[in-house]
Amino acid sequence: MLRYIIRRVLYAIPTVLGVLLLTYVLFFGTVSRESIARQNLSSRAPTQEQIKGWLKDHGYGEPTVADMEKDPFGRFLLSVGIKPKEDKPAAPPSGETPAAPEAKPAVGDFEPSFAARLMEMKRSTIDVLLLNFGKSDTTKEDIWERIKLGIPASFAVGTLIFIASVITSLIFAIINAYFRGTYVDTFGTFLSVLLLSIVYIVYVISLQFILGKVLHYGPIAGFETGPGMLKFLTLPAVIGVISSIGAEIRLYRTFLLDEINQDYVRTARAKGVPESRVLRLHVLKNALIPIITNTVAAIPGLILGSLILENFFGIPGLGSYLVDSINSQDFAVVRAMVFLGTLLYIVGLILTDIMYALVDPRVRIE
């Protein structure tokens, strides 16, 4: 078993590296440095020095030969002849008159050289792996510190919705499976298709209106830590459950029906075991295997919370942090969140495989 786990974890390493490379290319290979800097500098027409300073401040600056000498990877790059750009002396300010528009710097003046890109890629890979995400592009705060602040709220929302929706959907799926082939089942299946076809935001907007404003069920938005948290969480949790059970009921019903059609169930019935006992002891026990393996993958991701719910209800978790960063085009934060989400998801997948191997001995033989 231990060997299986170790092998499974080792398999994940190239995937994580691939994700790091992909997000690096996506965010820092396609968008020009200058435009990121210009967007975040407060003055409307920043000088060359300001842009350069901002880039250096946020870790996008060009390394010098001396910097590269200090680092083994840098020494290797220098030895194969990959050198950074020479830092050009700043343009003499005397020749400029205030009326004349500033000469536009050549496009690509701030673009890093090949050596700088490689150095940055290497540094950011190691940093991100150590969860050292650097500073936010817009607010300058440390991204990891901010993420740690958001985890409790997100975890509370995520866990509550997760547990409540798994239990609710399981109950409905069992009812559907018990009444399979009757009108109850048809109606239930149709209802879950209906629930599945409504877009998430419509649930959020309309249920907040109905539950919060019309029925006055809990506060409409806001958050507080401690025991008072629960009253702020009920409304988002109810909405989260209603919007997610449509798909889950259908899935769990399939798992249950798969088991109901097995030979051992027929044998149990033939022996005269009552239907409720067949469902409870024989079917449910075996159907729980796919259900558990299907839900375990979601558990590590719970600390990310819910993107839309948190933003809409003003819960200060990671979901709202990400939405704010999208709106301010803060690439550093979005990259960090994408990586964190991926890492948690991969952990979830590994957990699923381990769970599967634990309950199903056939998996380990492969």
Next chain:
Amino acid sequence: MDPQASNQPAVTQPPFWESDLFLNAIPIVAVGLLVYAFVTARKQPLWAEAFRRIRRNPLALVALGVILLYAGIALLDSFGSTDAKTQTRKTILDNIFEREQERTYSAPFASVTTGEPKPQKLKAPGSHLMGTDGVGNDVFYRTLKGARTAFIIGGLTSLIATPLALILGMVAGFYGKWRDDLIQYVYTVLASIPSILLLIALVLVLGRGVVQICIALGVTRWVGLCRLTRGETLKHRDREYVRAAKALGASDFRILTRHILPNLLPIVIISVTLGFSGLVLSEAILSYLGIGIDPGGGIGSWGNMINAARSELARDPVIWWNLTSASVALFILVLAFNIFGDALRDAIDPRLRS
């Protein structure tokens, strides 16, 4: 195209892809291809049987009717001509349903505006079936405009993702070895990024145009189908009919396209139909996150309408028609696709036939 040429104001000729000829030809070609595919498929026993099964399923027929109705609206919004004077393109839908722009909100069939201290008389009282929105646009007309966008998002994304998934999946499954390892690695990496996060990253980088959103959705969508195609190809590769073809000296290309591909088509069509509704829903989610279709472009979008309605329910009197109109339109189309997709799967999938 030379980037300099499009910046010069003197050039009155629009680029080819914005000309009437091109824009009107696309829907004709698309409909023509679909009809051709349907007529060809009807001659084959598997599909003929599937169509018979669907015809016997009243719920599926209703769903198909709804889809065709939406497609009809989308087609009406696709044919049009450009006014030589104003240089604006008017489609048939615009000519039929466009209403005069009012000052601000007004309720359905109302004759005065809503939400102002002193209600003003409307320019076209009683003509707005679903009222008007904050800037005075007719909500019903805007809802109809969303149908074309929904079909473009679903269709173009499927057109991007399906060939990619099919080719890579078949190559990986058929050849195995390093090709398989490489392709599997690429899609494992993509699949291990939660799809909403990957979508956000791609749209942030690519931009908010319809085509860019379709590319981003395509990148997140092809993985599932590719996995499925690879598995099925792997299964068919060692079947006797493929070996027989090989023994007769058929080339790999011929085996893949003439022998294996027809056997993969049913699962491809099922997965595209079932995936369509998810794509239409994604557009709305992206709009909520502020990275959906650019609202300034005059392109209809249910997501943008729903997003704009976020604060409208909190107003007094409650502005419900904008949210209701867009979400009901979206709901009915997605529901129809879900029901039809399920029926199609039951009709085609041989494992469910006994």
